[in-house]
Amino acid sequence: xxxxxxxxxxxxxxxxxxxxxxxxxxxxxxxxxxxxxxxxxxxxxxxxxxxxxxxxxxxxxxxxxxxxxxxxxxxxxxxxxxxxxxxxxxxxxxxxxxxxxxxxxxxxxxxxxxxxxxxxxxxxxxxxxxxxxxxxxxxxxxxxxxxxxxxxxxxxxxxxxxxxxxxxxxxxxxxxxxxxxxxxxxxxxxxxxxxxxxxxxxxxxxxxxxxxxxxxxxxxxxxxxxxxxxxxxxxxxxxxxxxxxxxxxxxxxxxxx
Amino acid sequence: xxxxxxxxxxxxxxxxxxxxxxxxxxxxxxxxxxxxxxxxxxxxxxxxxxxx
Amino acid sequence: xxxxxxxxxxxxxxxxxxxxxxxxxxxxxxxxxxxxxxxxxxxxxxxxxxxxxxxxxxxxxxxxxxxxxxxxxxxxxxxxxxxxxxxxxxxxxxxxxxxxxxxxxxxxxxxxxxxxxxxxxxxxxxxxxxxxxxxxxxxxxxxxxxxxxxxxxxxxxxxxxxxxxxxxxxxxxxxxxxxxxxxxxxxxxxxxxxxxxxxxxxxxxxxxxxxxxxxxxx
Amino acid sequence: xxxxxxxxxxxxxxxxxxxxxxxxxxxxxxxxxxxxxxxxxxxxxxxxxxxxxxxxxxxxxxxxxxxxxxxxxxxxxxxxxxxxxxxxxxxxxxxxxxxxxxxxxxxxxxxxxxxxxxxxxxxxxxxxxxxxxxxxxxxxxxxxxxxxxxxxxxxxxxxxxxxxxxxxxxxxxxxxxxxxxxxxxxxxxxxxxxxxxxxxxxxx
Numbered sequence: 001x002x003x004x005x006x007x008x009x010x011x012x013x014x015x016x017x018x019x020x021x022x023x024x025x026x027x028x029x030x031x032x033x034x035x036x037x038x039x040x041x042x043x044x045x046x047x048x049x050x051x052x053x054x055x056x057x058x059x060x061x062x063x064x065x066x067x068x069x070x071x072x073x074x075x076x077x078x079x080x081x082x083x084x085x086x087x088x089x090x091x092x093x094x095x096x097x098x099x100x101x102x103x104x105x106x107x108x109x110x111x112x113x114x115x116x117x118x119x120x121x122x123x124x125x126x127x128x129x130x131x132x133x134x135x136x137x138x139x140x141x142x143x144x145x146x147x148x149x150x151x152x153x154x155x156x157x158x159x160x161x162x163x164x165x166x167x168x169x170x171x172x173x174x175x176x177x178x179x180x181x182x183x184x185x186x187x188x189x190x191x192x193x194x195x196x197x198x199x200x201x202x203x204x205x206x207x208x209x210x211x212x213x214x215x216x217x218x219x220x221x222x223x224x225x226x227x228x229x230x231x232x233x234x235x236x237x238x239x240x241x242x243x244x245x246x247x248x249x250x251x252x253x254x255x256x257x
Numbered sequence: 258x259x260x261x262x263x264x265x266x267x268x269x270x271x272x273x274x275x276x277x278x279x280x281x282x283x284x285x286x287x288x289x290x291x292x293x294x295x296x297x298x299x300x301x302x303x304x305x306x307x308x309x
Numbered sequence: 310x311x312x313x314x315x316x317x318x319x320x321x322x323x324x325x326x327x328x329x330x331x332x333x334x335x336x337x338x339x340x341x342x343x344x345x346x347x348x349x350x351x352x353x354x355x356x357x358x359x360x361x362x363x364x365x366x367x368x369x370x371x372x373x374x375x376x377x378x379x380x381x382x383x384x385x386x387x388x389x390x391x392x393x394x395x396x397x398x399x400x401x402x403x404x405x406x407x408x409x410x411x412x413x414x415x416x417x418x419x420x421x422x423x424x425x426x427x428x429x430x431x432x433x434x435x436x437x438x439x440x441x442x443x444x445x446x447x448x449x450x451x452x453x454x455x456x457x458x459x460x461x462x463x464x465x466x467x468x469x470x471x472x473x474x475x476x477x478x479x480x481x482x483x484x485x486x487x488x489x490x491x492x493x494x495x496x497x498x499x500x501x502x503x504x505x506x507x508x509x510x511x512x513x514x515x516x517x518x519x520x521x522x523x524x525x526x527x
Numbered sequence: 528x529x530x531x532x533x534x535x536x537x538x539x540x541x542x543x544x545x546x547x548x549x550x551x552x553x554x555x556x557x558x559x560x561x562x563x564x565x566x567x568x569x570x571x572x573x574x575x576x577x578x579x580x581x582x583x584x585x586x587x588x589x590x591x592x593x594x595x596x597x598x599x600x601x602x603x604x605x606x607x608x609x610x611x612x613x614x615x616x617x618x619x620x621x622x623x624x625x626x627x628x629x630x631x632x633x634x635x636x637x638x639x640x641x642x643x644x645x646x647x648x649x650x651x652x653x654x655x656x657x658x659x660x661x662x663x664x665x666x667x668x669x670x671x672x673x674x675x676x677x678x679x680x681x682x683x684x685x686x687x688x689x690x691x692x693x694x695x696x697x698x699x700x701x702x703x704x705x706x707x708x709x710x711x712x713x714x715x716x717x718x719x720x721x722x723x724x725x726x727x728x729x730x731x
Binding site for chain 1: 453457458460461463464467470471473474475477478481482485498499502506514517520521524525527
Binding site: 316319320323383387389390526 | 573603617
């Protein structure tokens with residue numbers, strides 16, 4: 001199959017019926033693998049990794065903190081992408097996927113913030129510090145809240161999809177601006193995002209690395225969170241599609257009845 | 258069973274508890290709403306097909 | 310276009326137009342601060358730039374829900390949208406009128422309120438400059454929020470929830486300029502960032518506001 | 528300028544409400560829209576005015592020709608009659624509100640605040656606003672609501688004067704105004720729902 005044909009085939013899933021049928025088929029796989037990965041990763045990390053010489057046993061928190069933080073940001077990126085698809089191609093499934101993803105993003109942001117605070121208490125000696133990274137996540141959390149509130153407030157589903165999509169675009173720009181602003185405003189305590197850095201993986205960066213022994217279970221956890229995110233988005237998008245169909249059917253009943 | 262977490266046991270255990278509770282709540286809430294909406298849709302569809 | 314601006318200004322200044330409400334709110338918030346944190350002048354002078362910036366921001370926010378809602382209710386927006394005037398200009402003019410009736414008075418009042426809060430002498434100049442540069446961005450961003458929520462019955466609270474996160478960069482850089490100015494530190498970097506954000510929002514955001522307004526008028 | 532609508536379908540809140548609508552509106556004529564509440568008369572007017580996109584079909588001759596008035600009259604109570612009219616005249620780039628003041632007998636009220644006018648006077652001002660836009664096609668949505676018998680007569684006269692000058696009007700109303708033109712009963716053009724097992728149709 002040529003690339004163009006493949007791309008065309010991808011758009012087929014914008015058909016709600018096809019989306020529902022396909023997601024129903026693949027969902028069990030995602031549920032099972034995601035839960036398996038998270039269980040394996042967390043048990044491995046919790047029971048079978050040593051304590052860090054500096055952070056002690058609190059290092060075990062990264063198996064939750066880092067994947068949740070990654071998903072919190074990637075969830076917003078996914079919403080941005082699906083919002084663009086909705087604005088350009090008018091596929092309802094795309095807009096509904098963005099709506100379905102937002103609460104997942106809220107929970108992920110909340111996990112990242114809470115585990116961060118719990119970790120910060122013994123490490124920095126305070127529950128909360130106005131560190132740029134923490135502050136950015138707090139701002140991201142506010143953006144999520146506004147986005148969800150706007151969806152809830154508007155009755156007409158197409159108008160809601162349009163307005164939230166524009167808000168998502170504008171919000172993304174301002175979220176990035178806020179990130180820079182916050183960085184400038186306070187240089188911060190938080191260590192750099194060392195996990196994904198090549199130096200950390202190869203172990204050459206001795207200063208801020210997450211060494212291999214912690215990295216592999218963390219990787220399993222990240223994969224698990226990604227799979228869980230996919231499963232939740234597919235499942236919740238299905239729910240949104242059905243809710244939207246109920247609304248359309250009821251409206252039609254009113255018009256004809 | 259539980260490894261020695263030293264003086265940070267509270268921090269580690271509470272962050273695991275908080276995260277797992279939040280994740281389970283998210284999944285449970287999603288599934289509950291999903292089931293309900295699915296049932297509602299079937300009801301509405303049946304009513305529509307009966308009434309033409 | 311000038312006609313629209315003049316009409317909005319006239320409406321604001323006539324009875325019931327709401328001009329001065331933001332100013333009064335700014336005054337009251339500033340007066341309440343010492344009651345909340347205590348009257349020590351050293352503490353007050355430290356927090357003065359931030360408090361004044363926050364007060365100005367909230368006063369700005371207060372008047373946003375009237376920005377488009379009145380024209381929406383009486384159907385003026387429908388006729389404006391079918392007029393030869395592009396909707397992008399309409400929202401820009403609306404933002405300008407909001408700035409002239411709310412933002413500019415706040416800028417002019419800020420130094421007097423600075424006296425109440427013991428703002429250090431070198432801070433006055435930079436407070437006015439930072440507000441002068443920052444408040445237009447607040448009006449433009451606020452217009453976007455007002456356009457988003459214009460058709461909603463309980464839009465007021467939602468409007469704040471949507472607009473406040475968008476105010477974060479402006480607040481951070483603006484208050485930073487005022488704070489650094491008050492302590493006689495270098496202000497160039499945050500000032501440039503503040504000016505950049507204001508310029509970019511004025512140039513780009515009206516397109517988003519107009520698009521959103523069109524969707525809401527459907 | 529003739530407004531030609533062919534095979535128009537329109538939606539409200541994503542649901543098709545009217546289908547296969549075709550008509551013409553010639554200069555000097557009025558077209559009265561009639562039909563039960565909620566059938567989509569307002570949606571039709573808004574679509575013709577270009578405020579929302581049609582689902583299917585074409586609209587010709589509407590571009591920059593239409594002055595649309597919703598249920599509300601778009602007047603600012605704290606501005607005077609003259610100020611209200613001058614504003615709309617300059618927004619639409621027309622000059623001189625004197626003819627509008629003359630046409631609707633508003634000269635004596637010119638300096639009164641719009642908020643102090645009676646309902647009938649307000650309605651006349653609302654129509655004068657239509658006139659200063661300089662647009663030939665008026666679209667009026669339930670313009671006689673809250674008007675007494677006399678005021679309705681005055682309103683009908685005003686529209687008649689507009690028609691006599693080569694303008695046209697599309698009016699959604701329930702009462703007979705005795706205008707020169709046709710009545711379009713939109714009831715028969717009501718959209719029929721698509722079969723419900725057509726999943727995507729339910730999304731449109």
